[in-house]
Amino acid sequence: MAISRFFALPSHRETWRLAWPIILSNSSVPLLGAVDTAVVGHLPEPHYIGAVAIGALIFSFLYWGFGFLRMGTTGFVALASGEEDADEVRSVLARAMILSLVIAVFVLLLQGAVLWLSLLLIEGSRAVEAGAADYFSIRIWGAPAVLANYALMGFFIGIRNTKAALTVQIFMNGLNILLDLIFVIGFGWNVMGVAAATAISESLALALGLYIARRELLKIGGMWKRAAILSLAKMTRLLAVNFDIFIRTILLIFAFAYFTAQAAKGGDVTLAAVAVLMNFVHFMAFGLDGFAFAAEGMIGTAIGAKRPDKLREIVYVTGFWALVVSGLYALVYLVFGPAIIDLLTGIDEVRARANDFLPWLILMPLVAIWSYQLDGIFIGAVQSKEMRNGMIIAFIAYMAAMKIFGDLWGTHGFWAALMVFFVMRAVTLAVVYPRVELRAQA
Structure with a gap:
């Protein structure tokens, strides 16, 4: 597809129309957390x-x-x-x-x-x-x-x-x-x-x-x-889909909790540095979630309308803008990462340790983007079994990587394992993506 034709696709405007409210909405959450902390911090x-x-x-x-x-x-x-x-x-x-x-x-x-x-x-x-x-x-x-x-x-x-x-x-x-x-x-x-x-x-x-x-x-x-x-059939279908997503979510929660628990073994300074850098992960999610959510609504509508051509267009366009934004996150973390760390903590030891791990956070948006987008695509297509199965495989790979890389490189190995987790989540869904297009053709 020619570049001029690609940028003329109507899904570009629709993607941003749907994405920016989610990004702005997500960005209000840390403000609330800051106020909660501030009001009790003055007690x-x-x-x-x-x-x-x-x-x-x-x-x-x-x-x-x-x-x-x-x-x-x-x-x-x-x-x-x-x-x-x-x-x-x-x-x-x-x-x-x-x-x-x-x-x-x-x-x-x-x-x-x-x-x-x-x-x-x-x-x-x-x-x-x-x-x-x-x-x-x-x-x-x-x-x-x-x-x-x-x-x-x-x-x-x-x-x-x-x-x-x-x-x-x-x-x-x-x-x-x-x-x-x-x-x-x-x-x-x-x-x-x-x-x-x-x-x-x-x-x-x-x-x-x-x-x-x-x-x-x-x-x-x-x-x-x-x-x-x-309707018993439709209620059963709803419960089955939600149970699949529940299993997927529990494994996701445990993966991040286990990451923090393992980092804690490195001592208070390492744990504090990881806690500081997890804010980078949350900031990244604000932007990437916007395009994943946009994909959810658009993908489901395209499949319901039996429009495989529209489905493909949405996948390309939402993926393109999510990649652009992930690149911007990586650039911001590269240029301003040390300054952001300094804003989040005044403890020199924690700052130094966090800067040691910062390269992983610079790389993360470019790696994580694909798992976010594919999650959005499969949620929109209501193909929860693929999400559940993919998460189980990714989780097993992640736990193995935590052991292997952790033994080799310590806390740096834990960050490497987290990258494996993101990659495997994307790969396991990408392999079965053709099933989404078949849904739209049925």
């Missing part, structure tokens, strides 16, 4: 910071495990949208909301066990653990709103309205920051104020999301059909 006792950090970590892992509620919903909504089946778009959203409510009920019923296990795995001082328990006992009541919001975010991305997702995210984080200041600085509620601010903002964000979803459904049309919503 008289240091254990408040640790309590909020541990409490937030528990919920990050807990909710990340239920990310399938967003991913599965996106794929099914996009497929139904491509087929122009408005009734099924509504039914997919309803099934996802029902599933999110059922899971939330179980989370609330098992909250005592979840907290006990979390504090058992994450050791802290008595004061820190007590504060984390206070934080958990309040924020957990936001679980129904959080999980329902996942389903709504999947719906918005599936209908290719990422601006709606941005609106909800910005509203939630902005309100959270405001309530942080009121509850902690104004009312003196310390850790419990931070937790209450988060739970309230999550719940009100759900109300806004439901309002926007209602407006979008009026545009889409269709009807709520109880028989279709409660």
Whole structure:
């Protein structure tokens, strides 16, 4: 394809229309974390910071495990949208909301066990653990709103309205920051104020999301059909897809947790350096997620419409821009990496150790981009078994690499193993990519 023809493809504009709200939405998350830290950082006792950090970590892992509620919903909504089946778009959203409510009920019923296990795995001082328990006992009541919001975010991305997702995210984080200041600085509620601010903002964000979803459904049309919503076959299909994605996500969570645990064996300085550099990984995800999410909605629509030509165009265009942005990340890390490290820590030993590992972070965007994009493609195509199987293979390769390279090169070997993990995730999906095109031709 000639270069001029490639850049004339309509998917370029659509890709950026969908990607920029996600990138901006993601970028608001670290601001919220900074405010949480700042408000408790001005309290008289240091254990408040640790309590909020541990409490937030528990919920990050807990909710990340239920990310399938967003991913599965996106794929099914996009497929139904491509087929122009408005009734099924509504039914997919309803099934996802029902599933999110059922899971939330179980989370609330098992909250005592979840907290006990979390504090058992994450050791802290008595004061820190007590504060984390206070934080958990309040924020957990936001679980129904959080999980329902996942389903709504999947719906918005599936209908290719990422601006709606941005609106909800910005509203939630902005309100959270405001309530942080009121509850902690104004009312003196310390850790419990931070937790209450988060739970309230999550719940009100759900109300806004439901309002926007209602407006979008009026545009889409269709009807709520109880028989279709409660269809055993379709509910079973939803559960099967979500279970595949759940397995994939749990392995992903464990892989990063294991990386940090192994790095901790190198001592406090090495662990601190790794913690600093993991911020680089999170920053990278803000940009790459935008194009992966854009691919999800567009791919599903193209498959639903039986347009293999459009599918190929979307793969090329979203992949091109994701590669461009990953190159920019690598360049920024190359030029400004040491300065970013200096901003994140003032400890000379940690700075020096982090700079030792920095070359891995410069390389990472160019390696990780392919796993991000292929995840987006397969989520949009609702081909979860391939994602599950690919992750299992990649995880086995990663664990072997952690052992082999770790023994050879220490912590540098762990970074090398992480690169193997990214590569294998991409390779295992690239091998079965032709199945996605066959879906569009069927």
